[in-house]
Amino acid sequence: MKFRKLMMALTATALILGMGSVQAADLRVGVEGAYPPFSWKESDGTLKGFDIEIAEAICAELKRKCVLIEQDWDGMIPALKARKFDTIIASMSITEERKKQVNFSDKYYNTPAKFVARKGAGLEISKKGLMGKRIGLQRGTTHQCFMEKMYPDAELVLYGTQDEVFQDLAIGRIDAQFSDSIAADDGFLKTDAGKDFEFTGADQHDEACHGPGAGMTVRKSDDELRMELNKALKAIRANGVYQKINAKYFEFDIFGG
């Protein structure tokens, strides 16, 4: 008797759970929230930024509800593989190294990388000029790959978030920082803390490290989702939603050539 009751309860639970998973076509999106202007957290805890709005636009296009899940940068790919979320929309560059682990949609933007140093510091961007200099950057980014490949003699100082890089650059713990130029401009140079700093040297690009731009990341087994994301991306490019979001954050087209 007791056993029968238990079985009934289990069946009912299974049914409820089963129904839940059929109805819930929520798209769980991994975002970072510490990378302005692409994503940041307001003081009330809401997430804002270009990546966040692109994610919302993609979800709207797919007619699925977006569930934004915050994740530290260096745990992004493991968390995606562990099914903590279904896709990453967090300015993740499409690279060969990452493609060994995960798959990408088409790029949704592409901006160059640059060094930032104190005004008048006279930092020369060359193998010799950067030798022994302390260059701050975010761990696990394409910029880490770039620096280790192109300037192995520079002393790399690795941080968990881009915000911490800016913080230590401002108080002089590092000689320069290397990151995406837009992130550096809006996240630091245009702020009060960054008023004594400037871009140093030309745009830096290495195809193998930086790749074609930032894409939406999916598990390798999820090719269907990848194609849906591509379709949705094309749609928001065509119907002007992308351009509207772009104009809200940047004065120029960041989609890139």
Added chain:
Amino acid sequence: MGDSIVQFLETWSPIDIVLIAQNFDRFLWGALTTLELTIISLVVGGILSIPLAIIRAGNNPFLNAPVWAFTYLFRGTPLLVQTYLIYYGLGQFEWIRETFLWGPVLSQAWYCALIAFSLNTAAYTTELLRGSIVNTSQGEVEAAKACGFSSWMRMRRIVLPSAFRRALPAYSNEVIFMLHGSVVASTITIQDLLGVGRWLNGRYYLAYEGFITAAVLYFIIVLAVSRGFRFWEKHWLQHLYPREALEVKPTKGAASFRI
């Protein structure tokens, strides 16, 4: 032969052993940094804790209260928060950045971690030693008094040596906690053992490889530490165990009382 082993590992191993082997020197450097930070902060914290523990065990309220506040503060807040306060917090103040301490000490992540760790372990060790001092057998103290020892001499010759010995088992825990706590260093850009694991994860996007290697190395260090303490306990606490326990060799299946 070598090639075929590499090929076998690359094809069949669930984790990328070849990659770990290629970067193993980095892990060893990381382990060295971890050991360096842990040992130096244990030494600094240990030296600080001796006078503080004597004060805490005494009954001078003017000295006791500030030391109590210090240990309470550092035992009552997480090590991560203390490290952040020293690394990110102090750097915010312009006047601190203008002092002579900034350049050589406070601007360096390594020293910030060392300061935080030393103060933290000093706080814990102080309370640990205090308990040990307070619990010194009254008979030993009275015997010393009867022999005409001054109070300073009593502390130095009788109370402290005995207190150190009795604090040893608890202190071995503090050492292991400190070693585990030292991972906090990797959050402020120091390439300690965990820092190298995170670097590998950041470079190749392989979480297991970096963190398992770090975990195994931590495990080996802790094993060595606990073995060392077991040896010292046997040596220094001999007089506290029943005589038979030292003479009887533990036999198989009956090795319940081993020291």
